[in-house]
Amino acid sequence: MKLSELRKELAGQGGAIVLEDKIDLLGYRRDSSIALGGNPSAAVIARSVEDVVATVVAANRRKVPLYVRAAGSTYAGGANPCDGAIVLDTSALRQILKIDEDRGLALVEPGVTYGALLAELGQRGLTLGVVPLTGAAGTVGGAIASHGLGTGSPRYQSTGDEVAGLEVVMPNGEILRTGSAALADAGFFARYAIGPDLTGIFLGANGSLGVITKIALWVHPKPSHQETFALGFPDYESGARFISSIQLKELTHNVWYGAGYEDKAIEARVTGARPQFERAALPRFCLALDARGAREEVVRDRARIVAEASRFGGADFAVFDEVFFAKLRRDNTFWYSYAGYFARSMCALLMCSMANETIPRFFRVIENNRKAYPELTWAGGLVLCRRGVHGAVIVFYDEREQWETVRVASERCGAELLAIGCVPYKSGRVWAPMMERFRPYHATLANLKKVLDPNGIMSPEVLGL
Numbered sequence: 001m002k003l004s005e006l007r008k009e010l011a012g013q014g015g016a017i018v019l020e021d022k023i024d025l026l027g028y029r030r031d032s033s034i035a036l037g038g039n040p041s042a043a044v045i046a047r048s049v050e051d052v053v054a055t056v057v058a059a060n061r062r063k064v065p066l067y068v069r070a071a072g073s074t075y076a077g078g079a080n081p082c083d084g085a086i087v088l089d090t091s092a093l094r095q096i097l098k099i100d101e102d103r104g105l106a107l108v109e110p111g112v113t114y115g116a117l118l119a120e121l122g123q124r125g126l127t128l129g130v131v132p133l134t135g136a137a138g139t140v141g142g143a144i145a146s147h148g149l150g151t152g153s154p155r156y157q158s159t160g161d162e163v164a165g166l167e168v169v170m171p172n173g174e175i176l177r178t179g180s181a182a183l184a185d186a187g188f189f190a191r192y193a194i195g196p197d198l199t200g201i202f203l204g205a206n207g208s209l210g211v212i213t214k215i216a217l218w219v220h221p222k223p224s225h226q227e228t229f230a231l232g233f234p235d236y237e238s239g240a241r242f243i244s245s246i247q248l249k250e251l252t253h254n255v256w257y258g259a260g261y262e263d264k265a266i267e268a269r270v271t272g273a274r275p276q277f278e279r280a281a282l283p284r285f286c287l288a289l290d291a292r293g294a295r296e297e298v299v300r301d302r303a304r305i306v307a308e309a310s311r312f313g314g315a316d317f318a319v320f321d322e323v324f325f326a327k328l329r330r331d332n333t334f335w336y337s338y339a340g341y342f343a344r345s346m347c348a349l350l351m352c353s354m355a356n357e358t359i360p361r362f363f364r365v366i367e368n369n370r371k372a373y374p375e376l377t378w379a380g381g382l383v384l385c386r387r388g389v390h391g392a393v394i395v396f397y398d399e400r401e402q403w404e405t406v407r408v409a410s411e412r413c414g415a416e417l418l419a420i421g422c423v424p425y426k427s428g429r430v431w432a433p434m435m436e437r438f439r440p441y442h443a444t445l446a447n448l449k450k451v452l453d454p455n456g457i458m459s460p461e462v463l464g465l
């Protein structure tokens, strides 16, 4: 495409910035994933919804692929363009449009960061249900478009579950509002309007069905008290049964974050901080919890959870909280103490959801891959949800020497995870080659895509579409 044409076409809209210099485009080639990126022909930094409409219409007229990118921190390749594509950068659409305390929701543009929104809500004693652990920089649009989870997941599950409605620029340039806002006079307040849930088809779509331009999110009172604690279990089986039990009994109501750790991580954290600690006394599995709410409720629930753990052979594992978890949560560095690796080296991430009974097999898959690829460093962890858990397999590698090995290893590991009943999460491009296994579900998604995006310009190949 002649870029000067695109620039001309977008001039006079909302003031979009069109980048076409190869140097400016380098940062748009890849997100934080190991999925291969391409060389885009242009990047458009949208500054208004009109810019988004104009860019989508221009790309459609020329049948040029278009990829949406916010902070680019996804590790699934959803923001990675193919060669010649246009990247639509939504990070400058960052206005908090309204905090409506009567309706209990915040209306924001997609490029608003969690850092900015939480700061604004915090001044009013409010917070969000689910906040990914991307630190302050991740955007609301990027999180809901890629099924984010994190703090709040034991209580509210996924970022998408906290969305009351959306404004979306469709591939033909039309502007759609979902939920109650389908009726302009009603505005955003309910997720469902007439018929099925149209909001849901854009959540986790990774930009493949439209560009999200407004998001209505439920807001909640900010908990007044926070404490952390850890529980150790003799094996993964008893840990898994314990998780099912506290979820079913809804003892997790005041748990805002829960992380499951395997034996290797437990040993490294504890003996790293306390070299004299007797290794034989260490549990095989640990669930560490961050509880928030009114102090008396948190204290009561904690006692109930510890009592429940003892029914499954579990016990308080205070040293893990002391040497690692409490600090991680208080400092808001979260489980991503690994984040440094993104800067120094690279890591491949496979994220999946699973039923609790799959947990022991999940850790076995990691152990088998550790043995098969001893030259790579493997780690695994769980994030507690309202029901079931999310699992992360992390493979650290040296970018220069181990690129091919890690790609082959993580593909093999992905296939093994599907075979034991793990379901892709953060799909992007990383899971795309395996989408064939999801028939007829995936075929239905492909049909939907054909109807909404007949020229197939929106994020081709992402989600295997």
Ligand SMILES: Cc1cc2nc3c(=O)[nH]c(=O)nc-3n(C[C@H](O)[C@H](O)[C@H](O)COP(=O)(O)OP(=O)(O)OC[C@H]3O[C@@H](n4cnc5c(N)ncnc54)[C@H](O)[C@@H]3O)c2cc1C
Pocket (backbone or CB within 6 Å): 031, 032, 067, 068, 069, 070, 071, 072, 073, 074, 075, 077, 078, 079, 090, 110, 131, 132, 133, 134, 135, 137, 138, 139, 140, 141, 142, 143, 144, 145, 146, 147, 148, 149, 150, 205, 206, 207, 208, 210, 211, 212, 213, 336, 339, 342, 428, 459
């Ligand atoms: C250190 C670190 C920690 C992380 N922790 C977590 C975590 O705890 N939980 C979690 O879920 N993820 C986590 N992630 C992954 C990632 O940061 C999140 O998915 C994040 O929410 C993505 O937001 P982003 O603004 O970077 O979006 P991007 O990476 O720019 O985009 C993500 C996807 O959304 C699409 N998209 C973006 N904006 C729009 C839009 N307006 N309309 C349509 N599609 C759009 C993109 O095309 C892409 O497919 C982490 C990543 C890192 C590097």
